[in-house]
Amino acid sequence: VVTLTFQPEDPNFEERVTSSFHRQKLMETIGAALTRVAPGEVEIEVPFSDQLTQQHGYLHAGIVTAIADSACGYASLSLSPAGEEVLTVEYKVNFLAPARGARLIARGHVIRRGRTITVCEGEVIAVGGAAEVRVAKMQATMIRSNAQGRAK
């Protein structure tokens, strides 16, 4: 297991991530909270809600993906210079177990920091049921952008 430690370029990274998170209205709509911001690592939680389910009553894959994507994107943003933003180029998600329980925790971390492209891993854990269960695993590619959301 390789564990990477990153030095942020912008000392105000936490404030910048938090502020951007609060501009994502979807996160508010689904009741998500930003629960951890560290250099290259971000955690987001969402409570279970009946309004976000698929046909079997589990949280919809799109919601699981939304919080994993935001966690990975903000993990990447935590390492960018002030004044920049991050866009999602693509991601791939495997679904490992039904997304049920009291809440979901998405954790994203950077595995490769590049000048243009940052690669992240994310996972989503369901807690508050019988046991903690990993419900999804993401591998994502992010690109640095200017403040208007235009990719480098």
Place this chain on the structure above:
Amino acid sequence: VVTLTFQPEDPNFEERVTSSFHRQKLMETIGAALTRVAPGEVEIEVPFSDQLTQQHGYLHAGIVTAIADSACGYASLSLSPAGEEVLTVEYKVNFLAPARGARLIARGHVIRRGRTITVCEGEVIAVGGAAEVRVAKMQATMIRSNAQGRAK
């Protein structure tokens, strides 16, 4: 370009897809509608809503993904025998343009129908802006399951 035509195993496939779609509460929450069900092909629309946006005011990648996933899953379900369901094993999505406009249309279709695994492609188009723009492309793997959502 290979175009595949599929023979459904269940003549009531349309009713079955429609009924399952209406059990996905997330689809109702985001205002999505099932606009086309054909053997191996499904279309879902969602109107733009400020409540579903990311930090630049575009629809969040998780919402784009949610409708593409449901379109692919139901494209697969349209070909399954009566009494079965479909689960998402995994997907990969590339984001091609910002998800803005009056509404998004997700189209999913089956590219390989197997005994256990079905492979689908999906795309999401933004309409009602300056022009129709393809905003995302999905490649997804689905698995047949029993009625309780247990994979084969």
Place this chain on the structure above:
Amino acid sequence: VVTLTFQPEDPNFEERVTSSFHRQKLMETIGAALTRVAPGEVEIEVPFSDQLTQQHGYLHAGIVTAIADSACGYASLSLSPAGEEVLTVEYKVNFLAPARGARLIARGHVIRRGRTITVCEGEVIAVGGAAEVRVAKMQATMIRSNAQGRAK
């Protein structure tokens, strides 16, 4: 079905693609040939060889992937300015059928051409068996690089 037509930036794109292909020693090692170069579209063929098989005697997924990757990368390169190169950021491949037959044909084409990132689709067809069979489908992300292979 959206069909895109692209205008190459470099009129010598075909020569540039061909010359780069011939520097890929793996292509020579496996006997691959570049059979078509058009703006945004490239085709590569490889004959079946017992030396490239997996445990059931089919062509190994890595070989199927290698020609699909090169086809997608060169589809992207066909649209880049003179003096640039292309690197693979990532790809995802679904395997649809066993890779057997007299030869495989990989086709790659660009589905989104950006200033930095190009997104491609690829497929691999097995021919010369009972029928043409699509054995794999790729979705790939490429990045423009300078001549030394350093990403933009």
Place this chain on the structure above:
Amino acid sequence: VVTLTFQPEDPNFEERVTSSFHRQKLMETIGAALTRVAPGEVEIEVPFSDQLTQQHGYLHAGIVTAIADSACGYASLSLSPAGEEVLTVEYKVNFLAPARGARLIARGHVIRRGRTITVCEGEVIAVGGAAEVRVAKMQATMIRSNAQGRAK
């Protein structure tokens, strides 16, 4: 970091993995060796060879992918019952650095073991250069099959 330990179903798993590996003629062709087989974890090494390169003289993405795929597939096979085989449904690979150095080591391990579907992660490390460098990260989906390579 979640570390999983698995109990193999077949006590002869190592012999079974080794025997299958030696039937993959591609592995012999590229000079790959099986260097570790544990329950749910497999390691494969390949020496650098000029015959396997892309246009910049690095190992081709297809070769990096081939050993990561075999490592993941055999990690999955190490946990299957006697008499079964494993097929690759799909994988996604991010390329993190140029594949150069004296040799590459691919490590695959299982992150979710299911009745039908097994999900694996793989990484490829380049060694023998200035430093160990992670060159690729794979997320892969495998399916159990019968001895003739027919998926469950």
